[in-house]
Amino acid sequence: MTGRRLGRAGATAALVFTAGCFATRSDVRVLQGDILSFRTEAARADSARARQIASVVAALGTVADSARATSDRLSRFQGDTRGDLRSIQQQLLQIQELTGQSQRRLQELRADMEARAQQPVPSPVAPAPGDSAVVAPVQAAPGPNQLYQLAYDQLRRGSYSAARAGFEELLRLYPTSELAPDAQINIAEAYAAEGIAASADSAYAAVVSKYPRSMRAPTGLYKLALSMARQGRRADARTAMDRVVREYPTSDEADLAREWLRTNR
Amino acid sequence: MSLLRRCALACVVSLAAVAAVVAPARAQDTTVAGVRIGLVYAPGTRPGVLVLPVDGTAGDSIRAILERDFTYGDRINVITLEPSAIPQFGSGSARPNYPLFTRLGVAAILQVTPTSFGIQVTVHNAGKGVAERTKAFPLPSGTLSADWRLALHAVADEIEQWVTGVRGIAATRILYVSAGRVWQVDSDGANAIAITSSGSNAMSPVWHPKASHIAYMTMGATGQQVVIREIGGATRVLPTRSGLNMTPTFAPDGYTIVYAHGAESGTDLYATNAFGNEPARRITVGRGSDNTQPSFSPDGRRLAFTSGRSGHPEVYISDADGTNAELLTPYNFGDQSYRANPDWSPDGRLIAFEAQLAGRMQVMTIGLRDRVIKRHTSEGTNEQPSWAPDARHLVFTSNRGGTKQLWVLDVESNTVRQLTHAPAGARFGAWSPLLRAR
Numbered sequence: 191m192t193g194r195r196l197g198r199a200g201a202t203a204a205l206v207f208t209a210g211c212f213a214t215r216s217d218v219r220v221l222q223g224d225i226l227s228f229r230t231e232a233a234r235a236d237s238a239r240a241r242q243i244a245s246v247v248a249a250l251g252t253v254a255d256s257a258r259a260t261s262d263r264l265s266r267f268q269g270d271t272r273g274d275l276r277s278i279q280q281q282l283l284q285i286q287e288l289t290g291q292s293q294r295r296l297q298e299l300r301a302d303m304e305a306r307a308q309q310p311v312p313s314p315v316a317p318a319p320g321d322s323a324v325v326a327p328v329q330a331a332p333g334p335n336q337l338y339q340l341a342y343d344q345l346r347r348g349s350y351s352a353a354r355a356g357f358e359e360l361l362r363l364y365p366t367s368e369l370a371p372d373a374q375i376n377i378a379e380a381y382a383a384e385g386i387a388a389s390a391d392s393a394y395a396a397v398v399s400k401y402p403r404s405m406r407a408p409t410g411l412y413k414l415a416l417s418m419a420r421q422g423r424r425a426d427a428r429t430a431m432d433r434v435v436r437e438y439p440t441s442d443e444a445d446l447a448r449e450w451l452r453t454n455r
Numbered sequence: 456m457s458l459l460r461r462c463a464l465a466c467v468v469s470l471a472a473v474a475a476v477v478a479p480a481r482a483q484d485t486t487v488a489g490v491r492i493g494l495v496y497a498p499g500t501r502p503g504v505l506v507l508p509v510d511g512t513a514g515d516s517i518r519a520i521l522e523r524d525f526t527y528g529d530r531i532n533v534i535t536l537e538p539s540a541i542p543q544f545g546s547g548s549a550r551p552n553y554p555l556f557t558r559l560g561v562a563a564i565l566q567v568t569p570t571s572f573g574i575q576v577t578v579h580n581a582g583k584g585v586a587e588r589t590k591a592f593p594l595p596s597g598t599l600s601a602d603w604r605l606a607l608h609a610v611a612d613e614i615e616q617w618v619t620g621v622r623g624i625a626a627t628r629i630l631y632v633s634a635g636r637v638w639q640v641d642s643d644g645a646n647a648i649a650i651t652s653s654g655s656n657a658m659s660p661v662w663h664p665k666a667s668h669i670a671y672m673t674m675g676a677t678g679q680q681v682v683i684r685e686i687g688g689a690t691r692v693l694p695t696r697s698g699l700n701m702t703p704t705f706a707p708d709g710y711t712i713v714y715a716h717g718a719e720s721g722t723d724l725y726a727t728n729a730f731g732n733e734p735a736r737r738i739t740v741g742r743g744s745d746n747t748q749p750s751f752s753p754d755g756r757r758l759a760f761t762s763g764r765s766g767h768p769e770v771y772i773s774d775a776d777g778t779n780a781e782l783l784t785p786y787n788f789g790d791q792s793y794r795a796n797p798d799w800s801p802d803g804r805l806i807a808f809e810a811q812l813a814g815r816m817q818v819m820t821i822g823l824r825d826r827v828i829k830r831h832t833s834e835g836t837n838e839q840p841s842w843a844p845d846a847r848h849l850v851f852t853s854n855r856g857g858t859k860q861l862w863v864l865d866v867e868s869n870t871v872r873q874l875t876h877a878p879a880g881a882r883f884g885a886w887s888p889l890l891r892a893r
Contacts (some may be wrong), residue, residue: 346803346823348754379774383756409778416776442740446777453734 300335334364338373350380371397371404378410382417391417408438412447424454501532502562502618508538511569513598517607521565523643524611524625527872529847529865531618534561553584563587563618576610578617588617601646605890608642612889624843628887629850630660630669631861634879637671640861642843644874650684657682659702662887663709663729670703670712670729681714683729694732695725702748705729706775707755713738715747724749724760724777738777750799750806751775759783759797759806768793770808770821784808784821784828794819796839800846805866807840807849818851820866831869837862843886850874850884 332340341356357373357380364370378393394417397410415430434447504525509518525531536559544551544564556564564579573594580587592610595602608625615623627642630650637657640647650669651657660671670683670693681693681703693703699717706713712729715722722745725735739746744763751758755775762771765782773780783806784794792811799806804823809816810830816838818831835855842849849864853871861874861884875881 343824379756383754412778413774413776442780443778445740445742446737449737453736 298335298339301333301339305332305336331363334360334367334369337363338369341373342376345376345380345383348383350384354380371401371406374400375406375410375413378413382413387417387421402437405441408434408441408443411438412443415447415450419450419454428454501530503532503534503560504563504565504618505534505536505541505556505559505561506565506567507541507544509567509569509574514567514569516599517567517569517574520604520607520643521567521611521614524608524623525615527643527863528611528615528623528625528845529868529870530621530623531615532560534559551579553579553581556581565614573606574610576614578614601641601648604641604646609891621845622889624845624848624889626890627844628890629841629861629874630662630671630883630885630887631875631877631881632657632660632671632883633875633877633881637669638877638881640875642863642874644876647875647877659883661704661885663705664707664888665709666887666890668705668729670705672701672703672714681712683712691730693727693729695735704749704751706751707753711755713749713751713758715745715749717745722746724758726775738775739773739780740777748796750797752799753801753803757799759799761795761797767791768795770794770797770806772806783826784810785826798841798849800842801844802846804846807842807866809838809840809851818849818864829866831864831866832871839883840864841884841886844889848886850886852882852884 337356337360341353341360344350344353344356354377357377360367360373361370361377367373374393374397378390378397381387381390381393391414394410394414397404398407398414401407411430411434415427415434418424418430419427428451431447431451434441435444435451438444506518506522506525508514511517522533522535525533542552542555542559544566551564561581564581566577566579568575568577570591573592575589575591577589578587579585590613592606592613594606597603605626608623608627611625612623615621615625625642628639629642630637630639632638634653635656636649636653637651637655637660638647638649651671656674657671658674660669662669666686668683668685670681673680673682678697679699679701681695681700682690683693684690693700693712693714695714696716696718699715699722701715701717703712703714705711706726710728710730711726713724713726716725716735721741721743723737723741724739724746726738727733727735738758739760739762741762741764745768746760746762746764748761749758750760757772758775758777759770759772761768762780763769764771769782769786770784771780772783783797786792786794794808794810797806797808800820805820806823807818807820810819811817812830815836817833818837818840819828820831821828831849832851832853835853837851837853837855840849840851843863847865847867849866850861851864852859853862854860855862856873859880859882860877861881862871863874864871874884
């Protein structure tokens with residue numbers, strides 16, 4: 191009996207306790223409505239955030255595109271500038287080379303003109319037979335360009351003493367000619383070709399001492415240094431190479447001398 | 456003016472005058488001091504020479520080789536007649552009917568008689584009706600061997616000198632590269648043999664001035680090296696800095712070798728002793744450009760080379776020590792075509808080079824004195840010219856026959872003949888100096 195009473199009391203108590211846990215249908219509907227509204231709110235918020243993110247991403251993309259375009263333009267500009275600079279450098283070099291060629295042709299033309307000017311002009315009046323008063327036209331001395339060309343041809347032909355005589359004559363007749371340094375260095379070259387090293391060295395040294403500001407000066411000094419090295423005079427050669435580097439630092443010969451000094455320590 | 460100086464000046468002027476008169480003749484006639492027969496050789500005309508049939512087992516070969524050498528020399532007009540059509544050349548003590556030969560256009564009659572040690576050659580002057588000269592020539596044993604052929608080519612060259620005053624170039628050989636190996640071939644296209652082993656990846660072979668050695672570039676795993684090989688002997692790798700080492704050439708002194716060495720700072724030419732261990736001396740100032748393909752003047756005092764210092768390759772000349780560099784090949788401002796591969800002629804008058812014309816390379820020459828440029832080829836691509844010792848013929852690479860092969864050009868008549876028929880093609884021809892038969 192007691193057990194049956196206890197069971198009934200427990201069931202009643204359980205009913206009392208759990209009665210608050212059961213919601214009505216309307217409560218559930220309300221709750222579903224709340225959830226739906228919450229979800230809708232959340233979706234709206236997500237959508238807005240996504241729009242914001244997309245907008246930011248798009249803005250970033252636009253900025254990146256702009257930055258890329260700017261970078262491209264900058265690179266292109268730099269490339270164009272470099273290309274232009276290179277092109278200008280090449281054009282300058284071409285002009286330099288062509289100027290060198292033109293100068294050489296000009297010198298040949300000068301020599302031709304001097305040769306023509308040197309030809310005696312025939313007298314318009316024929317001399318009477320037996321007229322000893324008429325003197326044959328005197329041929330003028332060759333000009334510096336003509337003399338240089340004649341001597342240079344001899345040098346290239348291997349007639350070294352004749353070439354030397356021609357260059358020496360040029361120096362004697364036209365000591366202030368612009369061809370004087372070239373004549374002096376070619377005298378040295380003629381001696382060197384004949385194997386007369388001492389005379390060649392003196393003539394090379396004369397190029398530097400007589401025409402120190404000429405373009406031939408570093409050439410003469412460098413050739414002098416090489417000649418000394420060939421004769422085993424290493425210390426003298428080093429001194430001369432040092433002078434090439436120190437006194438004519440931007441010349442081609444200075445570039446060669448620096449390397450010689452590096453490899454001949 | 457002192458008497459001495461007057462004399463010196465007169466000497467220069469008179470020498471120049473004489474040189475000016477003689478120059479055109481010298482252009483054709485590089486006569487070597489020696490014996491000449493009485494025929495008058497006028498440049499531009501070719502004396503007719505008839506080689507009589509030769510007795511003996513190798514008789515036909517001897518006659519064919521001599522006739523071919525004269526034809527390839529381009530200074531002799533070989534009168535080719537069938538043996539049956541050749542007039543009887545005297546019998547016993549009977550005098551040959553020289554006037555009959557003269558009417559056939561024959562200026563000289565060549566009578567070759569086999570002997571126990573070689574051949575005896577008699578040259579008859581048909582115009583004068585006399586036997587001008589007779590000489591016995593030894594030939595090595597082994598008919599048609601390489602040495603026998605070379606000895607017979609030397610005979611042809613000497614006869615050509617008797618007749619024209621100019622020594623022939625038959626006794627020469629030409630180096631070339633085929634399938635990565637260096638080969639040599641006789642001047643008549645016969646006797647092609649490989650000098651280097653397969654896999655040597657050789658390029659740019661050149662002869663030593665005495666033809667005792669050759670030099671070439673090899674491309675190996677450790678970079679590009681310059682190799683010097685004694686003919687029939689050992690090889691030596693030239694001690695160079697690592698990197699690109701290419702286009703070697705010997706100086707006329709036989710000791711100096713110049714080659715191009717490339718590094719990050721550009722490619723420059725370097726000179727060193729070919730047979731020593733001295734440090735190489737730089738001889739170009741490229742300032743970052745490429746300077747390659749050197750070629751010496753015959754006196755060894757000047758150097759021609761290709762340089763890109765003006766923006767594109769052009770031919771320059773300088774002193775052998777690198778100073779006084781000047782542009783040789785003219786170009787118009789803005790012209791981007793190029794000129795390269797110079798080779799200085801053995802008489803010092805011309806430099807042959809290749810020039811890009813309408814996108815194709817063509818063989819050209821430029822005069823050192825007047826800078827006049829002549830174009831010598833037009834068919835196909837023609838490049839890498841190399842002079843023969845007579846300064847009249849050039850060997851060059853051409854694809855005019857379909858594949859790249861070596862061809863020989865006569866710069867005076869612009870006639871060409873194909874030299875090689877290598878299955879793998881042939882490039883980088885290099886003509887030897889005159890060779891002596893062993």
